[in-house]
Amino acid sequence: MDKTKQYLSILVNEMHSVVCATLDDQNRPATRVIDIMLTDGHTLYFLTAKGKDFYKQLITHPFIALTGMSGGEGMDRMHATMQKKSISIRGSVECIGTRKLKEIFEKNPYMAEIYPTEKSREALVVFKMTAGTGEFFDLSTKPITRESFSVGAFEKTEEESHVPYLISLACTGCGKCLTVCPQNCIRHESVPFKIDQAHCLHCGNCFTDCPAGAVIRR
Amino acid sequence: MDKTKQYLSILVNEMHSVVCATLDDQNRPATRVIDIMLTDGHTLYFLTAKGKDFYKQLITHPFIALTGMSGGEGMDRMHATMQKKSISIRGSVECIGTRKLKEIFEKNPYMAEIYPTEKSREALVVFKMTAGTGEFFDLSTKPITRESFSVGAFEKTEEESHVPYLISLACTGCGKCLTVCPQNCIRHESVPFKIDQAHCLHCGNCFTDCPAGAVIRR
Incomplete structure (x- = not known):
């Protein structure tokens, strides 16, 4: 399994709920929890409702940054913090309308509890990341570990992306x-x-x- | 206990590791995990190292958005997602140098494992949120629950802040x-x-x- 596929699988199946940042109408960052609904091994899919500020922001500035975390569950705060693994991805997104919406509801049955009727799903649209870069970060190893990967059409060598x-x-x-x-x-x-x-x-x-x-x- | 104090306490003591968004040098959002180290009941404190892009971004655009999550630990993915509570805060920050640094290391002993020697702590500086707004969001209730609060010097009524x-x-x-x-x-x-x-x-x-x-x- 290549790196991209491996990290996107962790993102969808283990982390699932991540924090996503966009720009508001004053070009300042805004964050909220979103669910990463699907991956095809190359890129990721999520949805939102057209009435949300999040939707407006995605259409105005179709570039997002997101970070998911896992590890440390059930531990006290101090040990939990040291066990955290994270995946951060940044890149361009595009709205693909209701394509993949059915598949999202099939693979994520809890969505039917939030949007129970066909009527209530009218406002939902799907977004796909077209090109991005990612970084895996693991604080549980000593020393810490980090690794870079690409998402969608993005091709950048590791050397270029995360070596300050x-x-x-x-x-x-x-x-x-x-x-x-x-x-x-x-x-x-x-x-x-x-x-x-x-x-x-x-x-x-x-x-x-x-x-x-x-x-x-x- | 007032709302602000209550939610900042959850942020520091239960969530602790949150995702923080800034703007990069191309004015695009960037995210990473940070720890909310301290609260005095009115505002929050975190730190970073001067060599990080995060520091540069905070100095250039001293406005952040952050989101922390809790709930759903130990559950399978579907049920975990429906149990999530989140706190999102946006606002202006300022660098207060090494003020509060000693207190941060005292209250967060794990920090001494990441930065073990006095020498290695040389680059660390503390940031404080001066004025912001927050929102608590709970997906575990049916229907969902949300509540607004203010941070630092910010005074905005609930009506103004999160009622679209x-x-x-x-x-x-x-x-x-x-x-x-x-x-x-x-x-x-x-x-x-x-x-x-x-x-x-x-x-x-x-x-x-x-x-x-x-x-x-x-």
Whole structure:
């Protein structure tokens, strides 16, 4: 199973209810819980009612960001927080009308409790993500883990999408960065040192403290 | 306990990890999980590291939207979805530097596992919401329940903040809206009918279908 398919399956089947951000009519972020109803392994589908601000916002600015969480259920708050896994996806969406609506109600029978009659479903429309990028983030491993993937038609290499800090050839191997990295994820077997991106918190300590200015921020 | 205090306490103590939206450098929404670290009963506090995109975005556009969820733990997906409660808050934030940082580490001991040394905490700064509005949403009741509240210095009446649909004096009492409302939350003891805002889904069916054009969208 490829990465995209794997993470979209977790999103639909395990997380399901996620938080989705759009822009309001003053171009400020707005968030609410939405359900990710379906995936075909490449992209994702959700629905809304035409009367909601959410619908207006999707039509005006068809670009969303969403994050789902899982893990830590039944634990106390402190341990739950450290067990959290999250998936964040950003990308363009388009309205596909009532296509897939029947399939959504079939695969998500609880929807019939919220919109019980055919009449009450009149306002519902389906949206599909056409192109986006995603990131999986796992706080339960030590050090933390992150991985990137693409959604829909989007093709961007991992290098391009989620790597804010890189160590350049200007690295002298002095070791200052090793003392400030909270994740101990700078590899120092050879010079230049190398940030292990899969475990980086993006805190920027190495960038700020490198005496040689060898850490590049992109 | 007032509403604001009650909902901020749920946010910090029960939900704790929430999804927060900001704008990126292309003015598009971006989301990630953040922890709501503290509340004083009026507002909320969180932190980030200066090296993160999140920090840059907060400084550039100091307005966030966030949503936390609880409920449904340990249930299968379908029942979990129907048990979800959420709290969404939107408002202006400001950076208060390292004020409250010590208190945050004291009250959230897990933070010492993520940022273990004093050195690794150098990049951390605290943000506070100065003025915002919130909404509690409960899908586990039938019909659903929603309630508004304010955060920090924000004072807006409930009427102003989250009431998109109202029935005007043009209502003839024909009863068409009653047949399309998925929540059965239109009170029809007298004309004009009245939407019970605490249970409204904002789907817009009554607005679309009223033959008298008596439903106002704000």
